[in-house]
């Protein structure tokens with residue numbers, strides 16, 4: 001369903017772009033270029049993607065492995081519990097960012113009552129990721145972009161699966177990245193500063209790039225409840241998964257407890273034996 005909300009033309013080839021409401025980027029159906037839509041102009045964004053490598057059966061099998069391998073998972077769960085699995089390509093904005101942080105403040109720990117005044121500046125480089133969707137269960141922080149799998153996007157790739165368009169435009173993504181980097185630097189500097197008087201982070205962003213990453217979104221059922229599992233489609237790694245609450249401990253947890261109990265018993269026997277031998 002395509003609602004043309006405003007008329008935009010591709011910055012590369014001039015063809016009209018089809019834009020759905022709420023979206024901030026659009027792939028040109030004629031030349032495949034990714035256009036960022038801002039106010040009254042469009043511009044081309046570097047675009048790449050990672051092909052999905054798992055068939056649905058393989059993704060389900062990996063989900064089963066994850067369920068059986070989890071220490072806290074209720075025993076008996078496997079891929080048969082999966083009630084839904086769908087593949088989507090999720091948009092991630094990625095930036096090379098150079099951040100210079102100037103700060104001043106007070107270090108209170110170990111510096112008498114008044115503390116010690118501190119100031120300085122730090123330079124750091126980042127490869128920062130911002131999710132292009134406003135509502136998604138995709139855990140962007142935990143996700144390590146497998147850069148070796150990244151390939152340039154071409155027009156035919158539109159046919160490979162559902163490519164979710166970014167709802168954040170590049171400026172919004174940069175603003176989000178800047179805010180997150182500032183929070184990160186504040187955390188790093190809290191080793192040296194207990195109370196900030198000033199903190200200024202200047203960020204130099206490199207060329208923005210939008211990367212579509214393959215993600216399997218799954219649901220599985222357990223005792224009437226429904227739980228979510230998010231799996232990376234290029235290597236089958238589980239990015240996040242909900243663990244159903246269980247009224248008894250999972251299989252491996254019982255094994256761990258049994259081994260711990262056995263070790264305690266062995267130690268107790270050794271202790272008694274040593275005492276008897278004295």
Ligand SMILES: [Zn+2]
Pocket residue numbers: 010011012013014015028029030031032033
């Ligand atoms: Zn075009």
